[in-house]
Amino acid sequence: MDPNVLRGRLLLAIPKKGRLHERCIELLNGADIQFHRPNRLDVCLVQNHHIALVFLPAADIPSFVGKGNVDMGITGHDVILEAEMESFVTETLRLSFGKCALQVQVPEAGPVQSVEALAGKRIVTSFEVLAGRFFADIDDRAGLVGDTRTSIEYVGGSVEAACALGLADAIVDLVESGETMRAAGLRPIATLLQSEAVLIRSTTPKHAHITPLIDKITARIAGVIAARKYIVCQYNVLRSKLSTATAVTPGRRAPTISPLEDPEWVAVSSMVERSKMADVMDQLVSVGAEDILIFNLDNSRV
Ligand SMILES: Nc1ncnc2c1ncn2[C@@H]1O[C@H](COP(=O)(O)OP(=O)(O)OP(=O)(O)O)[C@@H](O)[C@H]1O
Numbered sequence: 427m428d429p430n431v432l433r434g435r436l437l438l439a440i441p442k443k444g445r446l447h448e449r450c451i452e453l454l455n456g457a458d459i460q461f462h463r464p465n466r467l468d469v470c471l472v473q474n475h476h477i478a479l480v481f482l483p484a485a486d487i488p489s490f491v492g493k494g495n496v497d498m499g500i501t502g503h504d505v506i507l508e509a510e511m512e513s514f515v516t517e518t519l520r521l522s523f524g525k526c527a528l529q530v531q532v533p534e535a536g537p538v539q540s541v542e543a544l545a546g547k548r549i550v551t552s553f554e555v556l557a558g559r560f561f562a563d564i565d566d567r568a569g570l571v572g573d574t575r576t577s578i579e580y581v582g583g584s585v586e587a588a589c590a591l592g593l594a595d596a597i598v599d600l601v602e603s604g605e606t607m608r609a610a611g612l613r614p615i616a617t618l619l620q621s622e623a624v625l626i627r628s629t630t631p632k633h634a635h636i637t638p639l640i641d642k643i644t645a646r647i648a649g650v651i652a653a654r655k656y657i658v659c660q661y662n663v664l665r666s667k668l669s670t671a672t673a674v675t676p677g678r679r680a681p682t683i684s685p686l687e688d689p690e691w692v693a694v695s696s697m698v699e700r701s702k703m704a705d706v707m708d709q710l711v712s713v714g715a716e717d718i719l720i721f722n723l724d725n726s727r728v
C-alpha cells in the first residue's frame with residue numbers, strides 16, 4: 427500500500443488474531459466503522475471515516491500506541507503492564523470483554539501451597555516482566571542472591587505444558603474459565619492481576635489534529651459498550667410507591683417519570699444493568715409495580 431494513502435488518517439490498531447480479535451471486529455461493526463480487509467493485509471482503510479485499521483499482535487499494540495506510531499488501539503490491560511507502557515498510554519475505556527486473571531499455577535498433586543515455596547525454583551511464562559518483578563520481591567524477602575534466585579523462562583505459548591514436561595515448578599499464565607489450567611493438572615496459588623480489553627490512546631499524541639476524531643470514535647465505542655451493558659426498564663407504579671420503586675431503578679443519572687391519565691399512577695423508565703435485570707424485576711413486583719417491560723438497546727450515546 428502506498429504510505430501516502432495513510433497520511434492524515436487516524437491509525438487504529440486492533441489484535442490481528444487470538445482471543446480479542448473477533449470481539450474487536452464486532453465492536454467496530456457496532457460503531458459503524460466500515461472496512462474491508464483484503465486477504466491477510468495488516469493495514470486497511472476505513473470507508474466512512476478518515477481512519478486506517480492496523481492489525482497487530484495484541485502484545486505489540488501498547489508500544490505502537492505508546493510511541494505514537496498508531497493513534498489508538500484495543501488490547502489487554504495485562505499486555506500494557508507487561509510492555510511497561512502504562513505511563514505512555516491512557517486507558518480511555520474498559521471494554522467488558524477479554525476478562526481474565528494472570529495467575530501463578532502449580533501441579534495439582536504437588537506439595538507447593540504458597541508462592542514463597544517457589545523462591546529459587548523454575549518458572550515458565552509469557553509474562554516475563556510481570557512474573558520477574560513478582561518473584562524478584564519474593565527472592566528479596568527470602569534473601570536469595572545470584573544463581574539461587576528464581577529462574578524465569580519465557581515461552582511464547584502453550585505455557586501450561588511446561589510443568590508436565592518437567593521444565594518448570596510453576597507457570598504464570600492467564601486464566602479465564604480455568605479449563606486449560608485444570609486440563610493441564612494445575613491449580614492457582616496466587617493472582618498477579620485482573621485484566622480486560624481496553625481502548626487506549628497515546629499519552630503524548632503525535633498528531634494533534636486527529637484528537638477530535640479520536641474523541642468521536644471513543645464516544646461511539648463507549649455507546650456500543652453501554653448498549654450491551656444496559657437495558658431500559660419501563661413500568662407503571664402508584665405515585666405513593668414511587669420513591670421505593672425508583673430506589674430500585676435509580677438509572678444512570680435519574681429515572682424518567684411521566685404522568686399517566688390516572689393521576690394516582692406514573693410511568694417510570696430507567697437504564698438498568700443487564701446483569702441485574704431479573705433481580706430488579708423481582709423487586710419491582712414486590713413494591714407493586716405493574717406492566718414491567720424490558721427493552722434492549724441497539725446503540726447509545728451516554
Ligand atoms: N482465556 C482468555 N480469556 C479472555 N481473555 C484472554 C484469554 N487469554 C488471553 N486473553 C486476553 O487476550 C489477549 C491476547 O491473548 P491471546 O492468547 O489471544 O494472544 P495472541 O495474540 O493470540 O498471541 P499468542 O497466541 O501468540 O500468545 C491477552 O493479552 C489477554 O488480554
Ligand SMILES: O=P(O)(O)OC[C@H]1O[C@H](OP(=O)(O)OP(=O)(O)O)[C@H](O)[C@@H]1O
Nearest residue numbers: 445583584600601602603604605606607
Ligand atoms: O481459562 P481458560 O478459559 O481455559 O483460558 C486460558 C487460556 O487462554 C489463553 O490462551 P489461548 O487459548 O488464547 O492460546 P495461547 O496459549 O496460544 O495463548 C491462556 O494463555 C490460557 O492458555
